[in-house]
Every structure is written in structure tokens, then in C-alpha cells.
Amino acid sequence: MKGKVYIRGCAAISPQESFSGSFVPQPPTLADDNILRAKEPDYKAFIAPNNLRRMSRMLKMGLTAALQCLQNAGITVPDAIITGTGKGSLQDTERFLHDIRQYAEAALNPTPFIQSTYNSVNGLIALQQQCTRYNNTFVHRGFSFEHAVLDGLMLLREGNAANVLAGGFDEITKEHFYIKSRIGYWKTALTQPADLFSSNTPGALAGEGAVFFVLGAAPAAVSLEGIKMMYKPSQESLGQALETFLSQHQLTPADIDLLITGQSGDSNHDHWYQFVQQKYFPDTIATPFKHLCGEYDTAGAFALWMAVQRMQEEERLKHVLIYNQFYGEQHTLMLLGR
Amino acid sequence: MEALKLKLKQQIIEALNLQDTRPEDIDDNAPLFGEGLGLDSIDSLELMVLLERQYQIKVEDPREGRKILQSVQTMAEFIKSKQAA
Numbered sequence: 001m002k003g004k005v006y007i008r009g010c011a012a013i014s015p016q017e018s019f020s021g022s023f024v025p026q027p028p029t030l031a032d033d034n035i036l037r038a039k040e041p042d043y044k045a046f047i048a049p050n051n052l053r054r055m056s057r058m059l060k061m062g063l064t065a066a067l068q069c070l071q072n073a074g075i076t077v078p079d080a081i082i083t084g085t086g087k088g089s090l091q092d093t094e095r096f097l098h099d100i101r102q103y104a105e106a107a108l109n110p111t112p113f114i115q116s117t118y119n120s121v122n123g124l125i126a127l128q129q130q131c132t133r134y135n136n137t138f139v140h141r142g143f144s145f146e147h148a149v150l151d152g153l154m155l156l157r158e159g160n161a162a163n164v165l166a167g168g169f170d171e172i173t174k175e176h177f178y179i180k181s182r183i184g185y186w187k188t189a190l191t192q193p194a195d196l197f198s199s200n201t202p203g204a205l206a207g208e209g210a211v212f213f214v215l216g217a218a219p220a221a222v223s224l225e226g227i228k229m230m231y232k233p234s235q236e237s238l239g240q241a242l243e244t245f246l247s248q249h250q251l252t253p254a255d256i257d258l259l260i261t262g263q264s265g266d267s268n269h270d271h272w273y274q275f276v277q278q279k280y281f282p283d284t285i286a287t288p289f290k291h292l293c294g295e296y297d298t299a300g301a302f303a304l305w306m307a308v309q310r311m312q313e314e315e316r317l318k319h320v321l322i323y324n325q326f327y328g329e330q331h332t333l334m335l336l337g338r
Numbered sequence: 339m340e341a342l343k344l345k346l347k348q349q350i351i352e353a354l355n356l357q358d359t360r361p362e363d364i365d366d367n368a369p370l371f372g373e374g375l376g377l378d379s380i381d382s383l384e385l386m387v388l389l390e391r392q393y394q395i396k397v398e399d400p401r402e403g404r405k406i407l408q409s410v411q412t413m414a415e416f417i418k419s420k421q422a423a
Contacts (some may be wrong), residue, residue, distance in 0.1 A: 110384070
């Protein structure tokens with residue numbers, strides 16, 4: 001294994017004022033549904049009007065976040081473009097499916113079909129930056145972004161890339177919100193993000209976002225030390241994996257300066273965080289993030305972005321651990337250092 | 339014919355999401371591809387779909403499509419000829 005991997009740049013479009021560069025965590029106020037919607041920037045500054053007209057919302061968000069991230073890192077053509085998405089462009093998928101029904105499987109418009117494929121954002125980034133190198137998209141529900149990160153880490157550590165653009169993106173639509181509400185994903189009563197952790201009710205608040213990172217070997221303020229994924233672990237195996245993960249980095253829970261948890265206010269699944277905090281981090285400062293961005297497959301990308309912001313602002317933070325899980329199935333640990 | 343061309347321009351703007359373009363900005367005889375509106379191959383597929391959805395006209399031969407989609411004028415003439423047949 002070669003040297004450390006650093007986070008050389010990042011950019012986020014989220015329900016926060018995250019894209020402008022002046023991030024102050026602020027739970028949004030919801031008007032009439034449990035959806036935290038992304039604050040979208042002016043895309044015209046990033047995408048030519050002739051290209052912009054054809055792109056759906058997710059594509060615009062993904063491409064713009066990726067371009068801003070590359071710009072922040074001072075890189076034009078990365079050695080690899082790797083993304084994770086749970087759903088891809090839902091708007092295009094829904095439009096295409098509606099058209100199939102409305103036009104009886106005939107006279108189908110090609111654009112939403114092309115853009116509904118999960119790797120559309122990757123393709124657009126590659127086209128825009130004239131990048132013909134490694135290009136991969138992972139679609140593994142709550143592990144999607146994390147697999148993109150893992151792939152990037154492996155490329156860098158094996159010496160097959162000097163820098164990697166890795167990101168996660170997902171959007172929420174009214175229709176998808178309704179479908180997932182049928183299987184209890186969301187809270188039924190309108191719940192304000194500020195009251196999320198005292199709600200004690202089943203379900204989460206829906207969210208969305210596009211977050212990108214440039215990972216590389218060149219030193220920067222924050223390093224990505226490692227990532228560990230577990231599918232449907234027991235509490236015992238999660239605890240063992242956590243201990244092993246930290247010891248592999250010559251750390252114990254007491255060495256963690258900040259714990260970022262994926263607590264979502266969901267009474268069905270938040271016990272995982274209570275277990276980890278009470279057993280391993282009783283005296284560690286802990287902060288949630290899903291009252292800021294909502295719950296979605298690639299919300300872990302927002303957590304990583306938030307961790308980088310905190311570490312850039314606070315020198316005292318030497319080791320930050322992110323623990324996130326998606327509806328009790330996909331559990332992830334991400335460790336950041338200096 | 340004039341009413342058809344105006345309607346066609348409105349439909350093209352909507353189907354292709356031509357932001358900041360108004361029907362009066364599109365010259366009847368200006369080429370739709372390359373110069374003029376600067377459309378591309380994906381747009382040509384979208385215009386074929388437009389003809390099928392809005393006018394129930396299916397263009398079977400791609401070589402025929404190239405002639406039909408030259409301009410708003412050629413599209414309107416093609417629609418008229420099909421409707422008269």
C-alpha cells in the first residue's frame with residue numbers, strides 16, 4: 001500500500017448554503033412536506049446554454065458540483081471519475097416511464113431515456129472535461145457513494161491514479177417521495193428539521209444533493225484514512241468491526257475528536273447510533289447531519305463534506321469518524337485525519 | 339400555412355426546451371441544424387417524435403427525415419402534404 005490519500009478539493013450542492021463557500025449549518029424550515037430540497041446555483045456559469053436546455057435537474061446538479069470541485073482542487077482532467085448514486089436521475093426515469101404509458105410504448109423521446117441511466121453524470125463530466133480515463137459509477141443503494149470512495153482509494157493506493165474525482169448524487173421527486181412513503185421511509189406528520197431528533201417517530205425526512213471530492217496523494221489539510229462497509233451487521237459485529245477498523249489505524253475510540261453520525265430521527269433505526277455512542281464514544285463530541293441534508297442513499301457524501309469543512313475550520317480536530325447507516329442495512333465508517 | 343408554422347415553432351421551442359427563443363426568432367427558411375438554431379442529432383430524434391406525437395406522422399426512412407427537417411418551412415410543407423393525403 002502506498003502513501004496517504006488527501007482530500008484536495010470538494011464541492012456540495014445540498015439543502016444548505018453549501019455551494020457558495022460560506023457554510024453555516026442551518027436546519028431548513030419546511031412548508032408543507034417532509035422534503036429537504038437542494039439550493040441550486042445558477043447553472044449558466046458552468047454549463048453552456050445549448051447543453052443546459054437538455055439536462056434534467058440531477059444532471060445539472062451533478063455536473064456543476066463536479067466542475068466546481070475540480071476548480072477548487074485546481075485540476076482540469078482527473079485520472080478517474082467515479083460516482084455513486086442510489087437512483088440516478090429520477091426525473092428522467094419518471095418522464096420516460098410516463099411516456100411509455102401515455103404513448104403506448106411508441107413515439108418515445110430519447111433524451112429522458114439517455115439521461116435516466118445511472119452513469120449520465122459521469123459521461124457529462126468526461127465530455128465536458130475531455131477526460132477519456134477511468135470512469136465508473138456505483139449503484140448500491142446506501143453503499144453507492146462509499147463504493148466510489150473505496151474504488152478511488154484503491155486506484156490511488158495501487159498507484160494507478162494521482163488524483164480521483166469521486167462523488168455522490170441523488171434527487172428526490174414528489175412521485176418517488178410518495179412511493180417510498182408507502183413503505184415507511186418518511187415521517188407521516190410534517191416535522192421540522194430543527195425538531196427531528198426529539199420527534200421519536202418512525203421514518204426520516206427526505207433529502208437530496210450532489211457532493212464531489214478530489215482525492216489525491218499531494219498533501220492537503222485533511223486526509224481520508226480509511227473506509228469500512230458492513231451489510232446488515234449485528235450490534236456485536238458492528239462493534240467488533242469498529243474496534244478493528246480503528247486499531248488498523250493505530251487508534252482507539254478515545255482518539256476520535258469528533259463523531260459525525262447519520263442519526264435521522266427515525267425511531268426504527270436510530271438505536272444503532274445510540275449503541276455506538278454509548279458503548280464507544282460516551283465522552284466524544286458527536287454531531288448529526290441529516291437535519292441539514294435529509295436522508296437519501298448518498299447522504300454519506302454530505303457527511304464527508306461536512307467533516308472536511310469542520311476540520312478545515314478547527315485545527316484541534318485531528319481524527320474525525322463518520323458513522324452512517326441507511327435504514328438499518330448499509331452501515332459505513334469513514335475515518336479522516338491530518 | 340402561417341398558423342401551422344407558428345404552431346410548429348412553439349412546439350419545437352417547447353420540445354427542445356429552447357430557452358430565450360421566441361417563435362419570431364425562428365426564420366421559416368433558416369436551417370434547423372448546424373447554422374440557424376444549431377440543433378444536433380439528438381434534436382432530430384426529438385423532432386421525429388414531435389411529428390409522431392403531435393401530427394401522427396411517422397417518418398420511416400431516415401433519408402426522408404433529413405429533407406423534412408431542413409427548416410420550419412419544409413416541416414410544415416411535409417405535414418400539410420400528409421394531412422392532404
